[in-house]
Amino acid sequence: MSVARTQPTCVFGLMWGDEGKGKVVDLLCPAFDVVVRYNGGANAGHTVCVGNEKFALHLLPTGVLHQNIIGVIGPGVVVDPVMLLSEIDRLAERGIDVANRLRISDRAHLVMAYHKLEDQVSERAAGDASRIGTTARGIGPCYADKMKRITAIRFGDLLYDSDILERVRTLASDRKAALAAVYGDSVDLNIDGVVNDTRIARERLASSICDTAALLHDQLDTGVAVLFEGANGMLLDVDHGTYPFVTSSSTGPHGIWPGAGVPASYVKTFVGTTKAYATRVGSGPFVTELDNDTGDRIRQRGKEFGTTTGRPRRCGWFDAVSCRYTAQLSGATDIALMHLDTLSGFDQVGVCVAYRVDGETLTRPPSHVSRLEKAEPIIELVPGWQEDLGAVRRFEDLPANARAYVERIEMLLGAPVSLVGVGPDRSQTLIRGRLAEQITVPEPSST
Numbered sequence: 001m002s003v004a005r006t007q008p009t010c011v012f013g014l015m016w017g018d019e020g021k022g023k024v025v026d027l028l029c030p031a032f033d034v035v036v037r038y039n040g041g042a043n044a045g046h047t048v049c050v051g052n053e054k055f056a057l058h059l060l061p062t063g064v065l066h067q068n069i070i071g072v073i074g075p076g077v078v079v080d081p082v083m084l085l086s087e088i089d090r091l092a093e094r095g096i097d098v099a100n101r102l103r104i105s106d107r108a109h110l111v112m113a114y115h116k117l118e119d120q121v122s123e124r125a126a127g128d129a130s131r132i133g134t135t136a137r138g139i140g141p142c143y144a145d146k147m148k149r150i151t152a153i154r155f156g157d158l159l160y161d162s163d164i165l166e167r168v169r170t171l172a173s174d175r176k177a178a179l180a181a182v183y184g185d186s187v188d189l190n191i192d193g194v195v196n197d198t199r200i201a202r203e204r205l206a207s208s209i210c211d212t213a214a215l216l217h218d219q220l221d222t223g224v225a226v227l228f229e230g231a232n233g234m235l236l237d238v239d240h241g242t243y244p245f246v247t248s249s250s251t252g253p254h255g256i257w258p259g260a261g262v263p264a265s266y267v268k269t270f271v272g273t274t275k276a277y278a279t280r281v282g283s284g285p286f287v288t289e290l291d292n293d294t295g296d297r298i299r300q301r302g303k304e305f306g307t308t309t310g311r312p313r314r315c316g317w318f319d320a321v322s323c324r325y326t327a328q329l330s331g332a333t334d335i336a337l338m339h340l341d342t343l344s345g346f347d348q349v350g351v352c353v354a355y356r357v358d359g360e361t362l363t364r365p366p367s368h369v370s371r372l373e374k375a376e377p378i379i380e381l382v383p384g385w386q387e388d389l390g391a392v393r394r395f396e397d398l399p400a401n402a403r404a405y406v407e408r409i410e411m412l413l414g415a416p417v418s419l420v421g422v423g424p425d426r427s428q429t430l431i432r433g434r435l436a437e438q439i440t441v442p443e444p445s446s447t
C-alpha cells in the first residue's frame with residue numbers, strides 16, 4: 001500500500017448523535033478525495049452551514065457538498081431510496097450535482113415503506129416505558145430483516161435479480177398482513193407504491209451501485225485519501241450504548257470494518273466529536289439532563305431541535321463519565337469539542353465527573369439500563385464566561401475561563417481537544433495540534 005497524502009481518518013460521535021460531526025467532516029474534506037458512510041440510515045441528520053446556506057443531509061455523506069469528492073455509501077448503511085433520491089434532487093436544485101459522484105454498495109440494504117410503517121406502528125403501540133423514541137425512519141426493522149436474511153433486499157438485487165419487483169410485491173403484501181394481524185386493520189400500505197418506488201430506485205440508481213469495498217481497497221492501495229463518516233453517536237451504539245435505547249448499528253469506528261469492508265487498522269486518526277454540553281433526542285437514560293430553566297436556556301442558545309424529526313432535544317451538562325468511556329472504546333486520537341459558544345453567559349458551567357449509583361461512585365457508566373437510570377451525576381461547577389465567542393479565531397484568544405473549561409475536558413477525557421467549535425459557520429472553528437496540519441479554516445462565509 002502506498003502512503004496516502006492524508007492518512008485514512010474517521011469522524012464519529014462520542015455521545016447520542018447531533019454532536020456537530022457534519023461540520024468537522026466538512027472542514028476536513030479539502031484534504032480528502034473520498035468520504036464514506038458506513039452505518040445507520042436516514043435517522044442521521046447532518047447540518048452544515050456554508051455562508052448563508054444551510055444544508056441538512058441524512059443519507060448522503062456530508063463530503064458530497066464538495067464538488068470534487070466521491071461519496072460512498074457502504075454495506076453497513078441501510079438506505080431508503082426514496083429519501084436518497086429526494087436528497088440528490090434537492091441538492092441538484094441548488095446547483096450541486098451528486099448523482100455522478102455517488103457510489104452505493106451492492107451489499108447495502110434497502111429501507112422499504114413497510115419498514116418505516118413497522119417502526120411507526122410498533123412505537124405507537126409501545127407503552128411510555130418501552131418506547132425507544134425512534135426517528136421512525138425504518139432503521140430497526142430494516143436491520144432486523146438484514147439479520148433474518150430471507151426477507152431482506154440489497155442494492156445488488158436491483159441489478160442482478162430479474163424477479164426483484166415481484167419479490168418486493170410479495171414481501172410487501174406479507175408484511176402488510178403481518179402488521180395488520182398485530183396492530184389492527186388501520187395499518188395502511190400501498191403495495192403498488194412500494195413496487196413503483198423500487199422500480200424508480202433501480203432506474204435512477206443502477207449506475208451508482210457497485211462493490212464499494214473493492215473500490216475502496218483499490219483507492220487506498222493507490223494513495224487516495226479516504227475519510228470515514230460515522231452516523232448517530234457511540235452512546236446509541238447497538239452493543240455499547242444505552243441499550244435498548246439505542247439505534248441498530250455500530251456507530252463508532254469499530255463499524256468501519258463490517259460497514260465499509262476496510263480493516264479498522266488502516267485508519268490512523270480517530271476524531272471523536274462531542275458538544276461542550278450534552279443533548280439527547282428520544283427516550284432513554286440521560287444522567288446529566290437539566291429538565292429546568294438551565295436546560296431550556298442551553299436548548300434556545302444552541303438551537304437544539306432535531307435535524308431529522310424537529311423534536312426539541314433534551315439538554316444537560318457535559319458528561320465526562322460517558323464521554324471518557326466512548327473515547328476509550330473508540331481509541332479517539334483527537335476530540336472535536338463543538339458548540340462552545342452556546343455556553344457563553346452562564347455564571348458557572350457544570351461537568352459531570354462521576355456517577356453515584358446505589359451508594360457507589362462510578363467513573364464508568366453502568367452497562368445495565370436500570371442502574372443507569374438510577375445514576376446521580378456528581379457535577380463539578382467551573383467558572384463560566386460572559387463573552388460572545390463567535391469572532392474568536394485562535395484558541396489562545398478564548399476567555400481564560402473558556403480555555404480552562406476546554407483544558408479540564410481534555411484532562412477528563414484523556415485525549416487532546418484538537419478542534420473547538422465557536423459558531424455554526426466553517427470559519428468559526430479553532431484548530432490545535434495535529435489536526436492543524438490537515439485543516440485550513442476558511443474566511444467567514446466562503447464556500
Ligand code: IMP
Pocket residue numbers: 016017018043044045132133134135136137138139140231232233236245246247248281282283
Ligand atoms: P432509530 O435509529 O430511528 O431507530 O432511533 C433509535 C434512537 O436513536 C432514538 O432515540 C433516536 O432519537 C436516536 N437517534 C438515531 N439517530 C440519531 C441521530 O443521528 N441523532 C440523534 N439521535 C439519533
